[in-house]
Amino acid sequence: MIDLRQLQALRAVHAEGSVTGAARRLGWSQPTVDYHLKNLDGQVGAAVINRSSRGSSLTPVGVLLLDRGEEILTLTDRALRDARELTQMGRVRLRFGTFPTAAAKLLPSIVAQVTELGIELDAVLEEVPQLVEHVNRRQLDAAIVYSVPDHELAFRSDIVTTEVLRDPLMLALPEGHPLAARAAIDRAALLTLSGERWLFAAAWDDPMDAMVIDAFAQAGHTLDVAIRTDDFQVMLGMVAARMAVSFLPRLASTREHPGVVLRPIDEPSFVRSLLIAAPADGAGKQPSAAVRQLAEAIRGAVSALD
Known part of the structure; x- marks a missing residue:
């Protein structure tokens, strides 16, 4: 079985570029670092570092071990920190990721609920691709992400996802637009x-x-994408100014947008799924107890939106 000190030594060599630097970084003697690296060589059956007069670097096997080992070391550090926090303060801290729209609508309620349970959140705001990467590398304990039909997220097999909300898309039109008088927009009208x-x-x-581009492409149309922005308020201002049409998830909308008419798209595929994603640990392949409590708080926050 791999000794955590072997992984620590490997990580330090990678960071410092030499065994001497690794020893200094870890506060160990150089023979101690060499000892753990040689034991790791023996377990793997191949050298994990290349040594030269200019320093040391990881072999391909060493790179693979470090990639997996980072997750092990992160989990170990996290377990110790959680245990110490619970012992010292009676609280647990979770690293929680979310994309900006969900944060604006859900985060206040989520924080209020988990605080009562003795859970503190370190919230990270990122776009979905970055959140997926952080969860896969176990740099986050949980995250809210979204997916759309036929565009699956690249989660590893040990990540558990649970849908908490079906969030339909709304078409954003300027007031007075010919389609603005409709109660809903079907596919024919959309095209x-x-x-x-x-x-x-x-x-x-x-x-x-x-998803929208594909729908038009299937009908033989290519869209003129004139403006790009991730700021929904900027987007709505552009629509109100009759500079473009667009769409937004219902979660991102509010009741009134001066100069803008929002209409539901009467097409089942025009929807995104909000998911809770978290690493599964242990034989039960479930997230930790604290993450499961966080998931319940997220469901509660989503229910309060109705």
Whole structure:
């Protein structure tokens, strides 16, 4: 079985570029670092570092071990920190990620609920691709993300996801637009907007944008994406100024947007799923007890939106 000190030595060599530097970083003697690295060589059956007069670097096997080992060391550090916090303060701290729209609508309620349970949140605001990466690397204990049909998120097999909300898309039109008088927009009406100027997200690979683009492409249309922004207020201002049409999730909308008419899109596929994503630990393949409590708080916050 791998000794945590072997992984610590490997990580330190990678960071410092030499065994001497690794020893200094860890506060160990150089023979101690060498001892743990040689034992790791023996367990793997191959060298984990290349040594030269210019220093030391990881072999391909060493890189693979470090990639996996970082997760082990992170979990170990986290377990010790949680245990100490619970012992000293009676509280547990969770690293929690969310994208900005969900944070604005859900975070106050979530924080209020988990605080009563003795859980403190270190909240991180990122876009969904970054949140997926952080959860996969176990740098976050849990995150709220979203997915859309036919655009699955690249989670590792040890990440558990649970849907908490189906969030339909709303078409954003300027007041007085020919479609603004409709109560809802069906696919046929939506396709009449193929000649309009559109406003999409700043990222070219945004899955919600891709879903809309694909729908028009299937009908033989290419959209004119004239403006890009991730700021919904800027987007609504552009729509009100008749510079473009766009769409936004219902979660991001409020009751009134001067100069803008929001209409539901009567198409089942035009929806995103809000998911709780968290690493699964232990034989039961479930998130930790604190993360499960956080998930209940998220569900409570979502229910309060209705």
